Amino acid sequence: MATQLKNLSDFSHTTVPDGSPYSIAIAVAEWNAEVTGALFNGALETLKKHGVKEENIISVAVPGSFELTGAAEILLNKHPYLHAVICLGCVIQGETKHFDFICDAVANGLSNVGIKHSKPVIFGVLTTNDQQQAIDRSGGKHGNKGDEAAITAIKMADLAASL
Numbered sequence: 001m002a003t004q005l006k007n008l009s010d011f012s013h014t015t016v017p018d019g020s021p022y023s024i025a026i027a028v029a030e031w032n033a034e035v036t037g038a039l040f041n042g043a044l045e046t047l048k049k050h051g052v053k054e055e056n057i058i059s060v061a062v063p064g065s066f067e068l069t070g071a072a073e074i075l076l077n078k079h080p081y082l083h084a085v086i087c088l089g090c091v092i093q094g095e096t097k098h099f100d101f102i103c104d105a106v107a108n109g110l111s112n113v114g115i116k117h118s119k120p121v122i123f124g125v126l127t128t129n130d131q132q133q134a135i136d137r138s139g140g141k142h143g144n145k146g147d148e149a150a151i152t153a154i155k156m157a158d159l160a161a162s163l
């Protein structure tokens with residue numbers, strides 16, 4: 001379902017587990033900081049709203065979305081007790097193919113880190129055609145992808161704990 005047909009912050013249709021048992025990291029890219037800052041705030045507030053203790057949240061910033069993979073790997077190596085890592089970024093199409101390479105690298109890289117560590121690594125990266133689409137998805141008319149990423153992290157951590 002396209003984002004236009006749903007709200008990234010609406011979870012009234014689903015049950016969100018209690019997040020109080022879980023330790024979760026948030027890695028956020030500094031590129032397009034006005035957008036990624038909103039994603040971070042959404043993720044942080046949503047984690048706390050659903051019971052994740054502030055002392056159990058690690059937050060780190062990286063220069064750009066390409067560095068999110070390295071951040072996830074370092075976080076899980078140095079803090080193996082983490083139940084999930086949320087990775088937040090905003091990649092906006094420019095004049096060249098750079099956009100394609102970053103998006104592919106981050107999506108595949110984060111997936112591989114999660115598989116390697118058997119831990120949920122959440123892809124909270126906006127990959128948009130323009131800045132307005134990013135604004136719309138970081139607290140605008142389509143909600144906040146940071147909220148969605150936080151809910152996904154709690155759900156996946158709870159799933160792993162139940163298996």
Ligand SMILES: Nc1c(NC[C@H](O)[C@H](O)[C@H](O)CO)[nH]c(=O)[nH]c1=O
Pocket residue numbers: 029031032063064065066067089090091092093102
């Ligand atoms: N253009 C965007 C970038 N580019 C920077 C890369 O992510 C990376 O930091 C650089 O290539 C050095 O390794 N990053 C974003 O997050 N968003 C963009 O729109």
Ligand SMILES: CC(=O)[C@@H](O)COP(=O)(O)O
Pocket residue numbers: 091092093094095096097098099100102
């Ligand atoms: C996604 C990017 O790296 C992009 O914003 C860079 O812009 P350009 O392709 O015009 O160099």
